[in-house]
Amino acid sequence: MNSPRILALLPFLVKGALSIAIFRALRARGVDITVAYCGDASAAYEPDALEDFASTGHLLDLSGMTAMTRFDLVLEQLVDRKVDLVLQIGAGELYHLLPYWKERLPALRVADILYNEIGHTLNHFLYEGCFDAVIVESDFMGDYIRRSSRRPDPPVVVVRSGVDLDEFSPVATQSGSRLKVGYVGRMSDEKNPVGFVELARRLAPLNSALDFEMFGTGPDAAMVKERVATSGIADRLRYHGFVEHARDALHQLDVLVLPSKFDGRPVLVMEANACGVPVIAAPVGGIPELVTDGANGFLIPPTETERIHALLSRLHEQPQTLDALKIAARAHALEHFSREKMIEAYAAAFAKVALV
Numbered sequence: 001m002n003s004p005r006i007l008a009l010l011p012f013l014v015k016g017a018l019s020i021a022i023f024r025a026l027r028a029r030g031v032d033i034t035v036a037y038c039g040d041a042s043a044a045y046e047p048d049a050l051e052d053f054a055s056t057g058h059l060l061d062l063s064g065m066t067a068m069t070r071f072d073l074v075l076e077q078l079v080d081r082k083v084d085l086v087l088q089i090g091a092g093e094l095y096h097l098l099p100y101w102k103e104r105l106p107a108l109r110v111a112d113i114l115y116n117e118i119g120h121t122l123n124h125f126l127y128e129g130c131f132d133a134v135i136v137e138s139d140f141m142g143d144y145i146r147r148s149s150r151r152p153d154p155p156v157v158v159v160r161s162g163v164d165l166d167e168f169s170p171v172a173t174q175s176g177s178r179l180k181v182g183y184v185g186r187m188s189d190e191k192n193p194v195g196f197v198e199l200a201r202r203l204a205p206l207n208s209a210l211d212f213e214m215f216g217t218g219p220d221a222a223m224v225k226e227r228v229a230t231s232g233i234a235d236r237l238r239y240h241g242f243v244e245h246a247r248d249a250l251h252q253l254d255v256l257v258l259p260s261k262f263d264g265r266p267v268l269v270m271e272a273n274a275c276g277v278p279v280i281a282a283p284v285g286g287i288p289e290l291v292t293d294g295a296n297g298f299l300i301p302p303t304e305t306e307r308i309h310a311l312l313s314r315l316h317e318q319p320q321t322l323d324a325l326k327i328a329a330r331a332h333a334l335e336h337f338s339r340e341k342m343i344e345a346y347a348a349a350f351a352k353v354a355l356v
Contacts, residue, residue, distance in 0.1 A: 003347070004084035004109075004354035005032045007077060009091035012041035015048040016246070018161060018267055019089050019113070024052070025343045026350075034077060036060035038070075038093045044219050046242065062094075071097050078105055084354040086110045088131075095123040098130040111135050111157075111353050116264035116285055117144050118190060125149070133353040137161050137265035138286025155356075157349050162342035163270045163333070170276030170330055171251050178211050179316040182253040184246055185268055187218035192282075194220075195259035195302045197227045197237065202305045204233045209316050212237040215249035250275040254322060255312065259302035260284055269297070273333035276326040280308060296332035 008023060013035075023033050035053055040063060053059040060077060062070045074094075077083065078101060086108060088098065102108055111133040112124050124134070125148060133155045136142050142156045181203075183196040193214065200212040214228065214237070221241070228239040243249045246268065250256065256272040256279045263285040270290065272279050279297035281287045291297045300307050315322040 002351070003029075003031045004350055005082055006085050006087060006350060007034045007036060007074070007081070007083045008087040008089060009074075009094050010035060010037040010089050011091045011093070012039050012045075013037050013048045013050055014041065015046040017048070020048055020050070022343065022346050025339075026347060027052075029343075029347070031347070031350075032058075032081070034058040034060060034081060034083070036062055036074060036077070036091075036094075038062050038091050039064075045217070067093075067097065070094065071100060075101060075104060078108065084109060085350055087350075088112045090120050092120050092123055095120070095127050098127055102130055109133075109354050109356055111350075114141060114145070114264075116141065116190075116262055118262050121148075128154070131155070132356045133157050133349075135159055135349055135353075138289050140286040140289065141264055157353070159345045159349050160342065161265055161267060161270070162337045162339040163267060163274050164339045165274050165334060165337070168247050168250075168271045168274035168333075170326070173251075178209050179312060179322075180211050180213060180252060180254045181312065182213040182215065182249065182256055183259070184215045184243075184249045184253075184256060184272075185258075185266075187216050187221040187224045189220060190260065190262045191218075192259040192261045192302065193224045194227055195261075196257055197224065197231055199257065199259065199302045199305065199308065200237045201231050201233060203309055203312070204236055206305075206309045207313055207316070210236070210312060213249075213252060214239045215241070215243045215246075217242040246271050247275060250277050253277050254326075255280060255315065257302065257308075258282060258287065260287065263287055265290060270333060270337040273297070273329040274337060276330040278325045278329045280311065292332065296329040 027033055050059050109132045110130050112131045113135045134145050135157045142158050145154050145156050185191050187193050203210055225239050228237055231237050250272050256277050258281040260282050265286040269279050273296050280300050281291050282301050283299040291299050293299050
């Protein structure tokens with residue numbers, strides 16, 4: 001099956017973004033992919049300049065342009081590059097232009113990629129008639145699209161994400177006298193970093209052997225840093241801010257907590273397990289599809305302090321149980337979270353949609 005020529009529409013360029021990692025992997029396989037983006041989010045996120053794409057003329061900066069200028073520039077790319085498939089990946093400022101590109105180029109295929117049920121899903125449903133496919137990462141999101149769509153049979157394609165199991169791997173550690181419990185990720189409301197701070201405040205007086213570490217940045221970083229400073233446990237709750245690689249943060253932890261309010265299929269669960277770190281995760285969105293209770297982690301809301309306290313105390317008091325859980329988490333990742341399988345699945349999905 002021939003690979004389609006692809007134009008991907010992004011809101012901005014973020015270092016470590018799953019979509020960009022997928023595009024790079026597909027380019028390495030010879031797939032022709034051009035990336036267009038609408039703005040700069042460097043104030044909140046570490047940017048990725050995509051110099052590898054720019055050096056071959058496969059990067060289109062639409063920042064600060066009028067809608068008509070964007071329409072013309074993208075249309076020129078679509079025609080000149082003979083693009084088969086447009087991927088809409090959260091570029092909210094471009095949804096309203098999709099019907100006009102489709103009108104000019106009737107053979108063009110368009111797919112929306114949705115990671116969770118918040119954010120730009122409203123735009124998806126406003127313009128769902130434009131889409132030849134909706135690509136999601138979880139059964140949860142697939143069911144959400146089917147329930148919410150006005151189309152009798154929305155063209156949902158489920159592609160399960162994975163991680164590089166060599167890049168994310170365990171390091172040799174020795175069980176210490178303290179248990180390191182951590183939050184790694186974006187500092188934003190849906191990820192609920194404040195929920196982690198509050199959980200740490202409740203757990204700290206219950207078990208003096210627990211330490212709490214936070215890594216990441218985002219729009220709520222200043223507020224989270226202030227909450228940590230005024231938590232009353234700043235000697236045991238530390239905010240480290242931006243970390244170059246999630247692996248470096250995960251290697252410092254015994255247990256990862258995901259207190260998300262909303263989520264899709266968070267890559268952090270897979271990265272943690274690949275590093276041999278079990279997770280305690282809120283049972284929201286697609287997270288229950290990633291966590292098998294007692295095998296690679298536990299599904300517990302962050303408000304259930306007593307359950308989490310009992311679990312962490314047991315893992316601290318029984319280091320052999322923690323070691324076994326870490327080994328099981330890595331084994332689960334090897335079986336279920338392969339990046340190569342993900343890339344193959346995305347390549348097949350893109351090719352299939354382009355031929356619809």
